[in-house]
Amino acid sequence: MKKTGSKILLECLKLEGVDTIFGYPGGTVINIYDDLMDSPIRHILTRHEQAAVHAADGYARATGKVGVAIATSGPGATNTVTGIATAYMDSTPLVIITGQVPTPLIGNDAFQEADIIGITRPITKHNYLVKDVRDLARIIKQAFYIARTGRPGPVLIDLPKDVQIDTTTFAYPEKVEIRGYKPTYSGNLRQVEKAVRMILDARKPVIYVGGGASLTDASDELKEFAEKIQAPVTTTLMGMASFPRKHPLSLGMLGMHGTFYANMAVTNSDLLIAVGARFDDRVTGKAATFAPHAKIIHIDIDPTSIKKNVRVDLPIVGDLKDVLKKMIQKLGNSEEKLSETVQETSFWREEVAGWKSQHPMSYKSSESEIKPQFVIEKIRELTADDAIITTEVGQHQMWTAQFFDFMRPRTFLTSGGLGTMGFGLPGALGAQSAFPDRQVIDISGDGSFQMNSQELATLVQYRLPVKIAILNNNFLGMVRQWQQLFFNRRYSQTCMELPIDFVKLAEAYGATGLRASTPGEVEDVIRKGLETPGPVIMEFKVSREENVMPMVPAGAGLNEMVLAS
Amino acid sequence: MKHTISVLVENEFGVLTRVAGLFSGRGFNIESLSVAPTIDPSISRMTIVTSGDDQILEQITKQLNKLIDVIKVIDFTGQDYVEREMAMIKVTAEEKTRAEVLRIVDIFRAKVVDVTPRSFTVEVTGAPNKINALVELLSPMGIKELVRSGPVVLGRGPKAWRGTD
Ligand SMILES: Cc1ncc(C[n+]2csc(CCOP(=O)(O)OP(=O)(O)O)c2C)c(N)n1
Numbered sequence: 001m002k003k004t005g006s007k008i009l010l011e012c013l014k015l016e017g018v019d020t021i022f023g024y025p026g027g028t029v030i031n032i033y034d035d036l037m038d039s040p041i042r043h044i045l046t047r048h049e050q051a052a053v054h055a056a057d058g059y060a061r062a063t064g065k066v067g068v069a070i071a072t073s074g075p076g077a078t079n080t081v082t083g084i085a086t087a088y089m090d091s092t093p094l095v096i097i098t099g100q101v102p103t104p105l106i107g108n109d110a111f112q113e114a115d116i117i118g119i120t121r122p123i124t125k126h127n128y129l130v131k132d133v134r135d136l137a138r139i140i141k142q143a144f145y146i147a148r149t150g151r152p153g154p155v156l157i158d159l160p161k162d163v164q165i166d167t168t169t170f171a172y173p174e175k176v177e178i179r180g181y182k183p184t185y186s187g188n189l190r191q192v193e194k195a196v197r198m199i200l201d202a203r204k205p206v207i208y209v210g211g212g213a214s215l216t217d218a219s220d221e222l223k224e225f226a227e228k229i230q231a232p233v234t235t236t237l238m239g240m241a242s243f244p245r246k247h248p249l250s251l252g253m254l255g256m257h258g259t260f261y262a263n264m265a266v267t268n269s270d271l272l273i274a275v276g277a278r279f280d281d282r283v284t285g286k287a288a289t290f291a292p293h294a295k296i297i298h299i300d301i302d303p304t305s306i307k308k309n310v311r312v313d314l315p316i317v318g319d320l321k322d323v324l325k326k327m328i329q330k331l332g333n334s335e336e337k338l339s340e341t342v343q344e345t346s347f348w349r350e351e352v353a354g355w356k357s358q359h360p361m362s363y364k365s366s367e368s369e370i371k372p373q374f375v376i377e378k379i380r381e382l383t384a385d386d387a388i389i390t391t392e393v394g395q396h397q398m399w400t401a402q403f404f405d406f407m408r409p410r411t412f413l414t415s416g417g418l419g420t421m422g423f424g425l426p427g428a429l430g431a432q433s434a435f436p437d438r439q440v441i442d443i444s445g446d447g448s449f450q451m452n453s454q455e456l457a458t459l460v461q462y463r464l465p466v467k468i469a470i471l472n473n474n475f476l477g478m479v480r481q482w483q484q485l486f487f488n489r490r491y492s493q494t495c496m497e498l499p500i501d502f503v504k505l506a507e508a509y510g511a512t513g514l515r516a517s518t519p520g521e522v523e524d525v526i527r528k529g530l531e532t533p534g535p536v537i538m539e540f541k542v543s544r545e546e547n548v549m550p551m552v553p554a555g556a557g558l559n560e561m562v563l564a565s
Numbered sequence: 566m567k568h569t570i571s572v573l574v575e576n577e578f579g580v581l582t583r584v585a586g587l588f589s590g591r592g593f594n595i596e597s598l599s600v601a602p603t604i605d606p607s608i609s610r611m612t613i614v615t616s617g618d619d620q621i622l623e624q625i626t627k628q629l630n631k632l633i634d635v636i637k638v639i640d641f642t643g644q645d646y647v648e649r650e651m652a653m654i655k656v657t658a659e660e661k662t663r664a665e666v667l668r669i670v671d672i673f674r675a676k677v678v679d680v681t682p683r684s685f686t687v688e689v690t691g692a693p694n695k696i697n698a699l700v701e702l703l704s705p706m707g708i709k710e711l712v713r714s715g716p717v718v719l720g721r722g723p724k725a726w727r728g729t730d
Contacts, residue, residue: 122590126633129579146633180575180636304627307620318727 002167004030005133012140022052026072028099047454051426055082058430061413069294070097085123089417093152102162132504133166145176150183151302187318196330202271205231211238212276219409221324234262241412245405255283257398259361263558279309289557330384369543377405387439392424393450395477398548422451432464446472456509459535506537515539572611573637599714650716651690657707
């Protein structure tokens with residue numbers, strides 16, 4: 001029996017195991033929306049296409065599955081762009097379906113036509129324009145395969161309206177054969193052996209973990225590896241939740257707003273083991289002075305990440321889980337030498353502990369003002385270890401990274417690479433739709449919240465009980481901080497002069513709004529917020545000119561950290 | 566330093582843009598690029614001349630390999646290969662210079678492919694250096710127009726690069 005392109009699409013999604021998609025209808029996807037009414041797939045109608053993609057992204061980050069979003073052609077498609085770029089920078093597996101004008105009209109500046117393939121080429125792992133319904137099933141199969149394998153990423157499928165209507169006999173291919181795409185999963189054994197030798201010879205080793213550890217669900221292997229060699233572990237923003245923050249070997253985050261002790265450890269180390277990280281400039285500071293005494297082992301599935309920003313002494317291309325397992329196994333063959341090494345490196349762990357007690361993460365507490373860091377600590381105290389935290393971008397994001405001790409993988413969802421304000425709320429929406437029974441909290445600033453605040457409606461409509469903590473400083477705080485420190489306190493366009501009543505805003509959408517204006521009210525508001533069913537905004541009037549510290553000024557080395565402002 | 570790379574790609578629309586976009590988006594340099602289908606019509610072969618230090622070249626090859634439509638990347642740097650480029654040169658041919666142009670064309674084993682009372686169009690193939698030399702010698706006569714194909718290369722010896730091995 002022949003099927004329309006639109007039905008084939010939905011059939012393929014089902015066969016890929018997709019249970020939820022996020023999207024927004026329009027003229028060129030109206031056939032798909034019509035067929036959706038007869039499909040078991042749940043569709044969540046966001047209030048903006050950007051939010052649909054962020055929601056699919058949050059869903060994917062929380063579950064490890066491929067997130068799916070759908071939008072109409074033209075403005076619907078262009079609205080997805082920031083969402084796609086966000087996912088691309090953080091390597092989230094997504095499939096985005098956009099409608100397109102009918103094939104005979106493509107290129108004619110037809111109504112609601114945009115060259116979304118051209119626009120998204122540099123921000124997708126791959127994209128497809130489907131010109132013939134007979135190619136559709138194969139393309140969808142490939143799209144999911146490409147999105148989730150190797151270094152994951154978003155894949156866009158542009159589907160012209162006539163192709164959705166055209167019919168063909170449907171068969172979903174069983175295998176994917178792409179001759180130009182064969183990611184390397186298995187780490188080279190000889191390289192692994194070399195790495196093990198370097199580890200056994202090192203006296204000041206540090207493990208530096210990036211987002212790859214979470215993408216490959218390699219937390220258990222990572223922990224076993226770190227414990228085996230007893231090396232301190234620092235993570236990037238994206239690696240944060242992959243290693244339990246309360247573990248004695250944890251150094252927290254490194255880089256621009258990293259801990260003093262993580263940055264000192266990296267600067268003084270003699271062996272840096274990079275695990276699924278890409279030496280981003282926010283991590284390395286001045287690349288030339290990054291880990292100046294260290295040999296560098298770099299394990300990554302993406303060869304282009306290796307030697308892109310820094311020199312590498314030993315590259316290992318492969319899946320982190322595989323490589324770490326092999327390392328653990330090889331180390332097991334040298335137990336004697338290993339225990340010697342662990343003994344020899346105890347002075348190093350003491351040195352690191354010294355830095356830790358010298359400058360632990362701290363802030364000046366206050367009786368009169370709500371300190372934003374205090375709010376983060378309280379939220380941590382009152383939530384379960386498996387609570388999923390999303391953030392927007394700015395100071396609140398950094399404070400969350402610094403003061404929320406993440407213990408479980410895939411519990412911290414944040415836009416690291418692109419730094420997209422407006423990710424957190426729809427991201428939380430996506431995560432909550434995957435895990436209706438877990439606590440999901442968006443930690444937000446007052447600026448970022450307003451970038452996608454319309455999604456309150458989606459939360460209420462679908463009964464997604466996301467809690468939103470707004471650290472309201474009436475500033476675009478992070479930019480204000482830079483202006484204070486580097487532009488002589490000239491606060492150009494960073495003061496959010498119009499005070500918003502977020503409690504009323506919540507109520508307008510049919511959500512609950514709570515507010516804390518003094519430190520004494522903080523705990524109550526959080527307790528009450530977490531207990532209240534349905535979506536809740538918890539607004540905290542925080543001290544306005546608090547800064548994120550420590551800080552490595554842009555372009556400086558990690559050892560040129562400023563501890564307090 | 567100059568490098569010549571051959572890239573075997575899926576012969577599909579948009580692939581050229583992906584490759585060109587990769588170079589422009591990452592600030593890599595393209596000195597020349599030529600592309601046409603191979604003996605297997607589903608595969609096209611691009612020859613790209615680029616420049617940069619070793620680290621840049623390593624990034625270029627890795628980034629090219631990362632493109633889904635790229636089947637194989639061959640960097641000919643340090644290898645033994647044959648390199649040929651074709652050019653057509655429209656030269657002013659006045660009464661007193663016609664003989665000189667023809668003499669130069671002859672030395673270079675080039676060909677005159679179009680003649681008018683005031684111009685010759687010369688066709689030449691060879692290594693890029695040879696074409697440079699010819700252009701230099703013809704310049705005093707007055708070059709009205711010049712088109713170069715950009716080099717194409719093949720490795721020497723019996724080994725062949727195809728998409729499927
Ligand atoms: C979409 C977008 N626009 C602009 C920026 C630049 N930016 C980075 S942080 C920031 C301020 C964020 O303010 P807010 O959400 O209130 O958080 P705070 O820093 O006050 O915690 C801005 C404007 C960005 N990251 N994303």
